[in-house]
Amino acid sequence: MRRTALLATVTALVAGALAWPAARQANAAPVTFAHPGVTVSKSQLDFARTQVNAGAQPWKAAYDQMMASKYADLNRVPKPRATVECGSYSNPNYGCTDEREDAIAAYTDALAWYITRDDRYAKKSIALMDAWSAVIKEHTNSNAPLQTGWAGSSWPKAAELIKYTYTGTWANSGRFATMLRTVYLPEVINGSNSNGNWELSMMEAAVGISVFLEDRTSYDKAIAKFRTRTAAYVYLSSDGAVPKTVPSQNLDTTAKIVNYWQGQSTFVTGLTQETCRDFTHTGYGISAISHIAETSRIQGADLYGTDVGERLRQALGFQSKYQLGEAVPSWLCGGSLTLGLGPVTETGYNALHNRLGIAMTNTQKLTEQNRPSGSNNLFVAWETLTDGDNPN
Numbered sequence: 402m403r404r405t406a407l408l409a410t411v412t413a414l415v416a417g418a419l420a421w422p423a424a425r426q427a428n429a430a431p432v433t434f435a436h437p438g439v440t441v442s443k444s445q446l447d448f449a450r451t452q453v454n455a456g457a458q459p460w461k462a463a464y465d466q467m468m469a470s471k472y473a474d475l476n477r478v479p480k481p482r483a484t485v486e487c488g489s490y491s492n493p494n495y496g497c498t499d500e501r502e503d504a505i506a507a508y509t510d511a512l513a514w515y516i517t518r519d520d521r522y523a524k525k526s527i528a529l530m531d532a533w534s535a536v537i538k539e540h541t542n543s544n545a546p547l548q549t550g551w552a553g554s555s556w557p558k559a560a561e562l563i564k565y566t567y568t569g570t571w572a573n574s575g576r577f578a579t580m581l582r583t584v585y586l587p588e589v590i591n592g593s594n595s596n597g598n599w600e601l602s603m604m605e606a607a608v609g610i611s612v613f614l615e616d617r618t619s620y621d622k623a624i625a626k627f628r629t630r631t632a633a634y635v636y637l638s639s640d641g642a643v644p645k646t647v648p649s650q651n652l653d654t655t656a657k658i659v660n661y662w663q664g665q666s667t668f669v670t671g672l673t674q675e676t677c678r679d680f681t682h683t684g685y686g687i688s689a690i691s692h693i694a695e696t697s698r699i700q701g702a703d704l705y706g707t708d709v710g711e712r713l714r715q716a717l718g719f720q721s722k723y724q725l726g727e728a729v730p731s732w733l734c735g736g737s738l739t740l741g742l743g744p745v746t747e748t749g750y751n752a753l754h755n756r757l758g759i760a761m762t763n764t765q766k767l768t769e770q771n772r773p774s775g776s777n778n779l780f781v782a783w784e785t786l787t788d789g790d791n792p793n
Contacts (some may be wrong), residue, residue, distance in 0.1 A: 430617035430624075431700045437561035438699045439609040440692050440748070444793035446566075449786055450516045463773035463786035464516060472502070472509035472776065475525050479503050479532035485552075487544035497548050500537075503529050504555035505782050511562035512783060523567045526559050531573045534580040540588055547599050549588040553606030554692070554780040556581065557613040564613075581610045590619055592626050594650045597634040597674045598682050601689035602780065604630065608693050612700065627693050628709065634686055635712035636672045644668060667732045671719025677734035680720060684743040687716050688781050691749035695788075698752070705752055713749045714759060721746065721763040725770075742767075744774030747784035751791055 437443055452460035467473060480499035487497040510526035513519070533556075540549045560581075564574055571577075589603035589610075607623035610616075632645045644662065646652040652661055659666045663677035675683045690713050694704040704710060723729060724742045746768045754761045768774075772789065776782035 429702070430611070430620035431702070434612055434615050435699055435701065436565040436612075438696065439557045439561045439612050440695050440699075441558070441562075441787045442699045442793065443566070445787060445791050446512075446515050446562075448791050448793050453516055453786075459772045459785050459789055463783060463789065466773045466775055467509060467783045467786060468513060470509065470776070472506040472782070473513055473522075474506075475521055477503075477506055477525070477529070479529050481533040481536035483536055483538045484541055485537065485539075485545075485548060486541045487548040488542045489544060491544065493542065497544070500533070500548070500552045501555070501779055503533060504552045504559070505776060505778070505780070507559035508555050508562070508782060511559045512786070515562060515566055520567070520569055523563060523569060526563055527567075527571050527573075530556070530559060530563070530577050534573060534577040537580060537584055539584065546588055546593050546603055547595075549585055550599070550603035550606045551780040553581070553585040553589055554602060554609060554689075555782070556585070557606075557609035560613050561609075578614060582614055582616075586610050586614075586616075586619060590622060592630070594647065596678070596682065597630060598686040598689070600626070600630045600647075601634065601686045601693075605689040605692050605780070608696055612696065624693070624697065627690075628704075628707075631690055631709050631712055634674050634690070635716045636668045636670065637708070637712060637715065638668075638670045640668075642668075644674070663734070665734060669719075669733075671715035672733075673716055673720070676720065676738070679739035679741065680724060681739075681741040681743060683716075683720060684741070684745040684777075685779070687713065687720065687749065688743070688745035688777075690716070691745070691752070695748050695752060705757065710753060710757075714753050714761065714764075717746055717749050717753075717764040718761055721767040725763060725767055743777045744771060744781055744784065745777070746771070747774055747788040751788045755790055755792065 449460055453464045482496040485496040485500050486493055491497050507526045507529040510522040514523035560577060563571055589607045593599040593603055604623045604627040607619060611620035611623060629647055633647045636644045643655055643658050652658050662674050665677045673683050673686060694709055697704045720742055723738055724740055729736050729738050746764055750761060750764050750768045753759045754765060773785040
């Protein structure tokens with residue numbers, strides 16, 4: 402009996418050991434965080450730097466585009482404020498544009514530092530981060546969660562690059578971490594029941610901030626919320642007759658779901674909750690999905706191998722074919738789509754097509770047609786440079 406019990410114990414331990422990687426891949430934070438590790442890794446940055454220095458395309462053109470942008474201007478004057486107030490459609494707009502664009506500029510300067518090794522750019526990135534961490538206290542009004550998500554997606558990307566690659570000093574990095582922990586993370590970590598792009602962007606910020614803060618608890622919470630929202634944002638036929646839902650939204654009838662999906666009652670693989678609203682907001686959601694999946698990959702887990710990867714692939718392909726001009730059938734959004742997907746395809750396309758070898762004809766065509774992709778001036782920037790055909 403003792404031998405049988407011992408054998409059962411050993412079998413259970415082996416099964417647990419084998420099951421752990423799968424569980425780890427799906428959800429849990431790493432034991433040790435990788436840095437820089439928010440949407441771009443050191444190996445990706447090294448590849449981009451090598452390509453730029455060799456004058457190779459499309460990276461050189463992407464780099465030139467970035468350096469010619471207003472975000473790389475070394476004379477930029479930050480415009481921090483204690484209270485950033487953002488109403489619906491940025492009305493009122495008290496610091497909203499300034500905050501988002503200063504955050505993108507900090508990230509742009511950090512990238513410029515990494516590629517050029519000109520420490521004027523690192524110092525400029527630090528100056529922008531320091532200006533805001535010295536002043537900001539809160540975000541208010543109806544768009545506060547989304548605004549915090551957008552700005553909070555760019556700040557940790559900049560901070561990761563500076564903290565972990567800059568050879569100089571950043572005396573106020575602790576104050577910046579406190580800003581992320583007290584001003585940004587509480588505003589985004591609990592999510593939103595608005596349109597799906599809100600919560601996806603908020604989770605992107607929460608995941609990135611958690612990496613910088615090495616906050617495993619917040620990371621796990623954000624990833625779990627992200628997975629539930631992604632499943633409710635992109636429809637797969639395997640979901641059943643109607644899309645999955647976020648339990649807290651109480652979308653407990655088909656009529657409620659159809660209303661939430663902008664009146665669309667025919668559900669096909671790759672359709673998103675906001676496709677029939679417009680492609681611009683849909684692009685925000687798709688971009689956030691790809692950014693979180695990429696950050697998770699850098700942190701040692703494989704969300705691309707879960708339904709997240711399949712939903713991302715299908716969403717990219719579905720939206721891309723119509724963005725490229727395919728005729729819109731009458732059953733889809735009443736036969737009319739509002740296009741404008743934005744510079745959001747590089748990260749997901751590189752991960753799924755280049756690394757995993759999945760054919761993505763429409764996404765490939767759109768991605769290559771849009772190169773070099775720039776910034777949407779909200780939370781997406783320079784992804785041809787960092788992700789374009791990047792094998793790392």
